[in-house]
């Protein structure tokens with residue numbers, strides 16, 4: 001489950017335990033601001049002592065590594081470098097990041113810009129044991145990363161591909177046109193991932209239902225089982241032994257309390273047991 005860090009990163013574990021999470025995702029700082037105060041010493045210590053299951057991070061939403069405007073791109077690179085430093089302080093091994101949006105510059109140009117930005121971030125953080133997991137997107141607007149080929153190209157272009165990884169999101173894949181409900185189409189997707197980047201590169205899954213239809217390229221998450229994917233859309237993914245040990249986290253809509261999270265988790269847990 002993606003859990004809140006409101007009040008400090010160490011607080012994430014309190015929520016995780018209440019939800020009985022077996023893997024969590026956090027933001028490393030407020031995700032709608034460019035910069036944030038450094039962690040307090042006791043916050044870091046509390047994060048380490050509370051830790052009991054795998055944890056990954058999601059990068060700030062403002063970051064656009066493919067931005068055609070130099071100012072935005074440079075700001076994005078600096079922000080992501082800061083996030084890698086924060087992840088290293090917390091021993092968080094993976095930051096999920098979107099390849100970015102080309103905003104009219106075209107996909108080829110956008111991928112080239114993104115690869116350059118990734119190189120800058122990886123080059124500036126060479127001693128940090130943190131991987132950047134490129135998330136496959138729904139392809140909304142001019143978002144890159146909605147085809148496996150896009151990830152393949154980024155792997156080929158960057159200087160340190162070993163510090164890249166892949167994050168798959170059920171909602172995004174479905175909206176991008178990959179049908180996870182049918183065994184044949186699902187197997188084709190996995191085979192394509194294996195051929196173009198290697199399935200061992202997949203270090204995280206996001207489990208979200210989709211409000212948008214198959215191939216709609218609309219990125220809107222729904223509660224598990226109540227969107228276009230439906231329960232059938234999760235059965236293959238959560239029971240596939242090839243993802244054993246890969247953290248799966250939900251980014252479903254949240255309510256004022258933990259009730260919605262509990263309900264979504266219980267739907268997934270039931271699917272998981274019933275093969």
Ligand SMILES: [Zn+2]
Nearest residue numbers: 135169206251
């Ligand atoms: Zn996601």
Ligand SMILES: [Zn+2]
Nearest residue numbers: 172219220221
């Ligand atoms: Zn999304």
